[in-house]
Amino acid sequence: MSFRKVVRQSKFRHVFGQPVKNDQCYEDIRVSRVTWDSTFCAVNPRFLAVIVEASGGGAFLVLPLSKTGRIDKAYPTVCGHTGPVLDIDWCPHNDEVIASGSEDCTVMVWQIPENGLTSPLTEPVVVLEGHTKRVGIVTWHPTARNVLLSAGCDNVVLIWNVGTAEELYRLDSLHPDLIYNVSWNRNGSLFCSACKDKSVRIIDPRRGTLVAEREKAHEGARPMRAIFLADGKVFTTGFSRMSERQLALWDPENLEEPMALQELDSSNGALLPFYDPDTSVVYVCGKGDSSIRYFEITDEPPYIHFLNTFTSKEPQRGMGSMPKRGLEVSKCEIARFYKLHERKCEPIVMTVPRKSDLFQDDLYPDTAGPEAALEAEEWVSGRDASPILISLREAYVPSKQRDLKVSRRNVLSESRPALAPSSARPGASTSATSVPASIPSGGLTGAGEARKLDEVMQELRALRALVKEQGERIGRLEEQLGRMENGDA
Known part of the structure; x- marks a missing residue:
């Protein structure tokens, strides 16, 4: 009997983790002590957000990535919640927008100023009220703009249109117990959840139906996690009956048996998968551990391949993961984590050693970019779309963000949702949302300036006419829709 080669070929076999130098850490941060198994940290190419201790309410820090070193105790926070913040998540389609869930039963969405905070931020763009108990999970839809999911200790999952502050879907009968986590699939048509009743569920949110369920995915009583992989398979972490930590891979078409099941160790911290x-690499961080283990998921048995472990001295209170578009491709960086200690945040860089200075195509296939593939209304109408991919060859440069604006007209004045704004409809003119050229603030002199002012005024008038015309068209369509709904047409 001939034995196959034991060493499996993989370009990720030599990935190594490295903490950054001390002066690149964020020091003197009072990380939250709330006993909740969220990551406590969220990061994007511009900002680092960390949930912190706050007296008399809930708060989180938002720091520009470049603001390393000691953080002043008086540094402004985002502090509008009246109870501790339990979870935060950056919007994938706008690097200045972040959502937070809190013990005060609300979800808040915040617009962070372009250069970070200069004073405490107490006014969210929108407050979403619908949960009756604390909100422990917030996660944005991966491809539809302004769609946000929240899950609370009331065992209810709510899906919101943040752009109109309305509740789109309420899923209140699918989870009989505490929801540990929720993960969207690649195009946001489904999500999976791990629950305290030891079940992993795959749910269609728009139909409100259970697509598949696996009871006792892990038999232990401690918290589980379930995440969707890009190919639609589900990866879970949990505990065995003997309290050993486990990883498993599942095929949603057949949840009877896991495709792969591995036991890791007998530590008791919940395993957070990233x-x-x-690259099909899963990084597993245990809360209270001092290590990050990483595994490559492949199509052939044994499916879950252990790559390596990064170990440091200090245990981690939480962990954030940088989106691919925020990494330094010139240094062959394939992941970057932000590890929370008790009083600091330490970036950890994962790199694949390569000798060449050229762009490494095999390490950096096109990745999800910041542009939304769908508007919220299109997703609600049943459309699905995969993420819009960007190349990292030119090394990502952040685009100008558009401010999050909440239109309350259809929330306050009508019982049924209004149609999508004209700019969201395929084929509609989008020039109504363009911004006229700015007028110099120091007064206008000379013929050139006068001409410029005239051009701006003309453009403004044209835009106003266009907006009025589109508004009238929306009104006509809404009337027509109303007649159709009442059976008059």
Whole structure:
């Protein structure tokens, strides 16, 4: 009997983790002590957000990535919640927008100023009220703009249109117990959840139906996690009956038996999985551990391949993961984590050693970019779309963000949702949302300036006419829709 080669070929076999130098850490941060198994940290190419201790309410820090070193105790926070913040998540389609869930039963969405905070931020763009108990999970839809999911200790999952502050879907009968986590699939048509009743569920949110369920995915009583992989399979972490930590891979078409099941160790911290769809590598961080283990998921048995472990001295209170578009491709960086200690945040860089200075195509396939593939209304109408991919060859440069604006007209004045704004409809003119050229603030002199002012005024008038015309068209369509709904047409 001939034995196959034991060493499996993989370009990720030599990935190594490295903490950054001390002066690149964020020091003197009072990380939250709330006993909740969220990551407590969220990061994007511009900002680092960390949930912190706050007297008399809930708060989180938002720091520009470049603001390393000691953080002043008086540094402004985002502090509008009246109870501790339990979870935060950056919007994938706008690097200045972040959502937070809190013990005060609300979800808040915040617009962070372009250069970070200069004073405490107490006014959210929108407050979403619908949960009756604390909100422990917030996660944005991966491809539809302004769609946000929240899950609370009331065992209810709510899906919101943040752009109109309305509740789109309420799923209140699918989870009989505390929801540990929720993960969207690649195009946001389904999500999976791990629950305290030991079940992993795959749910269609728009139909409100259970697509598949696996009871006792892990038999232990401690918290589980379930995440969707890019190919639609589900990766879970949990505990065995003997309290050993486990990883498993499942095929949603057949949840009878896991495709793969591995036992890790007998530590008691919940395992938080971070998945990179571009490399099919899963990084597993235990809360209270001092290590990050990483595994490559492949199509052939044994499916879950252990790659390596990054170990440091200090245990981690939480962990954030940088989206691919925020990494330094010139240094062959394939992941970057932000590890929370008790009083600091330490970036950890994962790199694949390569000798060449050229762009490494095999390490950086096109990745999810910041542009939304769908508007919220299109997703609600049943459309699905995969993420819009961007190339990292030119090394990502952040685009100008558009401010999040909440239109309350259809929330306050009508019982049924209004149609999508004209700019969201395929084929509609989008020039109504363009911004006229700015007028110099120091007064206008000379013929050139006068001409410029005239051009701006003309453009403004044209835009106003266009907006009025589109508004009238929306009104006519809404009337027509109303007649159709009443059976008059």
